[in-house]
Amino acid sequence: MLKYTEDHEWLSIADGVATVGITSHAVEQLGDLVFVDLPQVGAALARNDSAATVESVKAASDVYCPLDGEVLEVNEAIVNDPAIVNADPQGAGWFYKLKLANPAEAEALMDEAAYLALVG
Amino acid sequence: MLDTTSLKTTPLTALNIELGGKMVGFAGYEMPVQFAPGVMKEHLHTRARAGLFDVSHMGQVLLRPKSGKVEDAALALERLVPVDILGVKPGRQRYALFTDARGGILDDLMVANRGDHLYVVVNASCKEQDVAHMRTHLSDLCEVVELTDRALVALQGPEAEAALSALAPEVAAMAFMDVRGVRILGVDCIVSRSGYSGEDGYEVSVPADTAVALVRKLLENPDVQPIGLGARDSLRLEAGLCLYGNDIDTTTTPVAAALEWAVQKVRRSGGTRAGGFPGADVILAEFDQGAPRRRVGIAPEGRAPIRGGTALFADETSTTPVGQITSGGFGPTTETPVAMGYVATALAQSGTRLFAELRGKRLPVTVADLPFITPRYKR
Known part of the structure; x- marks a missing residue:
């Protein structure tokens, strides 16, 4: 299941574990x-916590x-x-990979069509 | 979309949009922050080939001496800057600072001697106040004429000479900080061999109605690409050059800003034209006694860019900052984070280890010599 957020993250969800990244947009x-900067493996995160930080040449941005x-694994390669x-x-x-506390909550996130409509 | 209704345009704004510029508001102007390649590639292209920048938002001003003698305009301008303007020979330009009564910096500028008048270039964000300042203090001796019908383009990088001399061969013979009137595409331009990137290059003042043709002509050369303000900032930061409003302002003095080189001996205590500029008492005293803080390069030890506004500490636990970052980011050429800022003068020695507080963590940084790259000016 592929889901998106208004903060431009994608989640690929399987067996209650979400692989999370930021969108092409x-x-x-x-x-x-x-x-x-990625979260610690084992960290318990709540929705809308700052999970990671990315910096471009221009500016720093939080990834919520x-x-x-709970963070199961992070992508050290990036x-x-x-x-x-x-x-x-x-x-x-x-x-990072997040073991979801309540996998059913993912249903409320946007699907790809809704996200693409959002970013135009 | 950018709301451009309140923004001013330059003679090159439409072309910048046509070329794919991502437009932002900067100093009241609609300017390209980057083009399709992005800040990193634009920066590297400028250092490897040649980058073309629209800097028409900057202020271009003529100071015409009422006496007809350029020396009178030079002496008049010396009332406002702690700089030897009289010593700028015809066809040369020099970096200068407008100071205030407290010794702070109102703006930085370039001053060229054009033989019978001075040509001054000031920052976009300060130009209205600068022009008013000059009118107030210089009008007895000079006519202060703002050139509003000209564009200003910078061509920077190792291929700049070949690219511009293809249109005007005489520019190849110019040395760093030379200024000449040059016919390009049949119109009178003012060309200086200078810039804001740490590279060799030129700044060309061109009549507004010829600016698009000049830029299109230069872009026919495959070595020349349009560059946005994002790379202009990373280039100048690697080159250790101050950005007015970030690294220098009315709270920083020439000595604190490590700009002593901009104040020639003739304007310092004991010089034949010592003082006579705003804040001279403060500024000249600092030449003798030093300033309490000093602008330095800051090299973060890790990969995280450390940006303007970040507090600096002497160690990992102290609660009182010893300094602050004023500009910082990632250096595409150095491939490291680079920054500059102010620290207590006792800690300004290169190699001093400090800590920057970033997102609640104290990250080690080292006071570093500026610039971070080796400039390639053609002296």
Whole structure:
């Protein structure tokens, strides 16, 4: 199941675990990323907590946690080479995996068609 | 979409949009922050080839001496700047600072001697107040004429000479900070060999109705690409150059800003034209005693860019800041974060380790020599 947020994150959800990243649209707006700060593995995050920080040449932006959950794994590759996020934001440029506290809550997020309509 | 209703345009705004510029409001003007390649590639292109910048938002002003003698305009302007203007020879330009009564900096500017008058370029964000300031204090000796019918374009990078000299061969013989009147595309331009990138290059003042033709002609050269304000900022930051409003303002003095080199000996204590500018008592005393804080380069040790406004601390636990970042970001050429800021003078020595507080963490940084790159000015 692929879901999106108004904060331009995508979630690929399987078996109650969401792989979370930022959308192609977000990456286009941010420009070249030069720094990514990811959450600690094991961290318990609540919806709308700041989960990660990305910095482009231009500015720093927070990446908010879309749902309550626990961080299972983070993508260290993008810390070492933030350009991976620019090159493949919805694939190799994933940020972290979140074990969802209430998987059913994901149903309320946007599907791809709704997100694409939002960003025009 | 950008609400442009309250923004002014330049003679190149329509072309910037046509070229794919992502437009933002800057100093009241609609300006391109970047083009399709993005800040990183635009920055690297400028250092490798040549970047073309619309800087028409900046103020261009002529100071015409009523006596007809340029020396009178120079001496008049020396009332407002702690700089040896009389010593600027015809065909040369010099960096200068407008100071206030407290020794703070009202703006920075370039002053060129054009033989029978001075040509001054000031920052966009300050130009109205600068023009008013000059009118108030110089009108007894000079006519102060703002040039509102000209564009200003900067061509920066190692291929700038080849690109511009293809249109005007004589510019190749110019040295850094030379200024000349040059016919380009059949119109009279003012060309200086200078810029704001740390690279060799030129700034060309061109009549507004020829600006688009000039830029299109330069862009026919595959080495020349349009560059936005984003890369202009990262280029100048790597080059250690101050941005007015960030790194210098009315709370910073020339000595605190490490701009002593801009105040020639003739204007300092003991010089033949010592003082005589606003804030001279404060500024000249600081030449003897030093300033309490000093502008320095800051090299973050990690990968995280540390931006303007970030507080600096002497160690990981102290609660009182010892300084502040005034400009910071990522250096595409250095491939590291780069920054500058002010620290207590006792901590201004290169190599001093400090800590920047970022998102609640204290990250180690080192006081570094400026610039971060080796400038390639053609001296």
